[in-house]
Amino acid sequence: MSDHSISMTINGRRQTGTVEARTSLGDFLRMDAGYTGVHLGCEHGVCGACTVVVDGRAVRSCLVLAVQADGSEVTTVEGLADPEGTLHPVQQAMRDSHGLQCGFCTPGVVMTFAALTAEDCKPTEDELIAAMSGHICRCTGYQGIRKAAKILVEGGAA
Ligand code: FES
Ligand code: FES
Known part of the structure; x- marks a missing residue:
C-alpha cells in the first residue's frame, strides 16, 4: 500500500504527515494531528459530529480523505477561541443557551x-x-441549539 505525504494548515499551524490513500481527514486530524475535538460517531456521513471547516466550508471529515485536504486551511473546534481563551461567538451562544449536554x-x-x-x-x-x-444530538432535544441559532441572528454574530 503506498503512502502519501500531505501538508495542510490546521488552526493556523502547518501540519505535515504521511497517510494511506484511504485515511479520512477525521482520522488524520485526531490521530496524527491530535485534534481530538473532532468527534467521530457514525463515520459514514450521518451524525455530523466530525464536522470541521475546510477552506471556509463546513465538511464532514469522515467523508473527506486526508489527501483531498492536502494544501487546505482546516479549522477544528480547537481553533475557534482566541489565544486568551475568549470564546468564539458560536461557542458563547451555545454556552448561554445550554445548547449541549454530553x-x-x-x-x-x-x-x-x-x-x-x-x-x-x-x-x-x-x-x-x-x-x-x-x-444528530442524542441529549438536548435541540431546543438549546435552536436558541443558540436565535442568539446568533439576533445578537448580530450572524
Ligand atoms: S462521524 Fe458521523 S458524519 Fe462523520
Ligand atoms: S449528543 Fe448532543 S449534547 Fe449529547
Whole structure:
C-alpha cells in the first residue's frame, strides 16, 4: 500500500504527515494531528459530529480523505477561541443557551454554525436551524441549539 505525504494548515499551524490513500481527514486530524475535538460517531456521513471547516466550508471529515485536504486551511473546534481563551461567538451562544449536554455532537454543531456565520455571511435563523438537519444530538432535544441559532441572528454574530 503506498503512502502519501500531505501538508495542510490546521488552526493556523502547518501540519505535515504521511497517510494511506484511504485515511479520512477525521482520522488524520485526531490521530496524527491530535485534534481530538473532532468527534467521530457514525463515520459514514450521518451524525455530523466530525464536522470541521475546510477552506471556509463546513465538511464532514469522515467523508473527506486526508489527501483531498492536502494544501487546505482546516479549522477544528480547537481553533475557534482566541489565544486568551475568549470564546468564539458560536461557542458563547451555545454556552448561554445550554445548547449541549454530553457534548459529543457539539464540536460539529459549532463548526457548522461557525462556517455559516463567518465574516460577511448573514444567515437567517431558519437557515441555521435547517443546517442542523445534518447533525444528530442524542441529549438536548435541540431546543438549546435552536436558541443558540436565535442568539446568533439576533445578537448580530450572524
Ligand atoms: S462521524 Fe462523520 S458524519 Fe458521523
Ligand atoms: S449534547 Fe449529547 S449528543 Fe448532543
